[in-house]
Amino acid sequence: xxxxxxxxxxxxxxxxxxxxxxxxxxxxxxxxxxxxxxxxxxxxxxxxxxxxxxxxxxxxxxxxxxxxxxxxxxxxxxxxxxxxxxxxxxxxxxxxxxxxxxxxxxxxxxxxxxxxxxxxxxxxxxxxxxxxxxxxxxxxxxxxxxxxxxxxxxxxxxxx
Amino acid sequence: xxxxxxxxxxxxxxxxxxxxxxxxxxxxxxxxxxxxxxxxxxxxxxxxxxxxxxxxxxxxxxxxxxxxxxxxxxxxxxxxxxxxxxxxxxxxxxxxxxxxxxxxxxxxxxxxxxxxxxxxxxxxxxxxxxxxxxxxxxxxxxxxxxxxxxxxxxxxxxxxxxxxxxxxxxxxxxxxxxxxxxxxxxxxxxxxxxxxxx
Numbered sequence: 001x002x003x004x005x006x007x008x009x010x011x012x013x014x015x016x017x018x019x020x021x022x023x024x025x026x027x028x029x030x031x032x033x034x035x036x037x038x039x040x041x042x043x044x045x046x047x048x049x050x051x052x053x054x055x056x057x058x059x060x061x062x063x064x065x066x067x068x069x070x071x072x073x074x075x076x077x078x079x080x081x082x083x084x085x086x087x088x089x090x091x092x093x094x095x096x097x098x099x100x101x102x103x104x105x106x107x108x109x110x111x112x113x114x115x116x117x118x119x120x121x122x123x124x125x126x127x128x129x130x131x132x133x134x135x136x137x138x139x140x141x142x143x144x145x146x147x148x149x150x151x152x153x154x155x156x157x158x159x160x
Numbered sequence: 161x162x163x164x165x166x167x168x169x170x171x172x173x174x175x176x177x178x179x180x181x182x183x184x185x186x187x188x189x190x191x192x193x194x195x196x197x198x199x200x201x202x203x204x205x206x207x208x209x210x211x212x213x214x215x216x217x218x219x220x221x222x223x224x225x226x227x228x229x230x231x232x233x234x235x236x237x238x239x240x241x242x243x244x245x246x247x248x249x250x251x252x253x254x255x256x257x258x259x260x261x262x263x264x265x266x267x268x269x270x271x272x273x274x275x276x277x278x279x280x281x282x283x284x285x286x287x288x289x290x291x292x293x294x295x296x297x298x299x300x301x302x303x304x305x306x307x308x309x310x311x312x313x314x315x316x317x318x319x320x321x322x323x324x325x326x327x328x329x330x331x332x333x334x335x336x337x338x339x340x341x342x343x344x345x346x347x348x349x350x351x352x353x354x355x356x357x358x
Contacts, residue, residue, distance in 0.1 A: 100313060
């Protein structure tokens with residue numbers, strides 16, 4: 001049983017590592033199979049949330065972006081009213097060490113999606129201006145190369 | 161005949177057990193730490209008699225450490241029998257993670273005080289402990305906040321460990337990506353196992 005579990009963990013890690021090493025990270029540019037009537041011809045943001053944290057520390061926001069337009073769009077930058085600075089970063093593991101790096105240009109192909117999720121791409125909220133507690137919300141501004149700025153309000157959630 | 165057979169049977173029984181190896185032995189070690197309430201803690205002796213689920217974190221970590229803490233909370237929630245099990249989170253950023261900051265972190269994550277301890281200490285003592293447990297951490301990304309204070313993130317070992325009541329680490333896992341079920345199963349495997357009293 002120990003061997004099978006070790007194999008399971010190694011499998012999970014290898015999937016993460018292989019995702020980090022390729023040009024496409026997990027969750028990025030997943031082709032959707034939506035019925036044409038469900039396409040929005042716009043950028044859709046869903047499943048957004050941020051983790052609670054104390055003032056002066058850091059947190060992260062996560063979300064799912066779907067490009068319903070007919071051309072590629074790029075997430076250029078992010079701003080958050082709750083933090084002094086915000087930027088898209090990527091968590092990755094190497095030899096058992098967890099690290100982060102600023103994300104490269106995140107291009108979302110037409111009819112595809114990009115997931116910012118725990119353990120991968122995330123919006124890093126640096127130096128929180130005030131504590132964010134469960135049930136609070138914050139405003140995020142996402143700037144896209146093609147469709148411009150998009151401001152959303154996202155909930156602060158304590159998820160386990 | 162019995163005198164010959166008995167030792168053989170005992171030897172076979174011992175060889176058949178899959179007692180996990182000791183990864184780190186802190187049985188004779190002592191580290192002077194403080195918890196989230198600023199109470200002095202001798203680690204690991206103050207937890208003697210308990211199985212410990214240990215995570216290594218820093219509270220300014222935006223992503224990975226929070227996933228690990230969530231895993232710890234999940235393990236405590238899913239563990240049916242919590243007798244003689246304690247959860248310990250040790251910071252590798254003692255300069256910023258004061259007892260008050262750790263106390264806030266506990267409240268933010270709603271970690272029950274009867275089960276969880278957040279440990280910090282003097283930098284040298286923390287480094288000595290982390291070194292003995294093979295845990296690495298280093299400053300990675302520096303910034304300055306609006307008040308002019310230096311801020312930073314860290315590259316660090318991502319790990320949850322299980323320590324037995326004798327202060328010996330028996331299991332280690334990649335903390336943020338290991339399903340809680342795996343850890344609970346291993347913990348239950350050694351809890352009360354006859355070989356574990358030695």
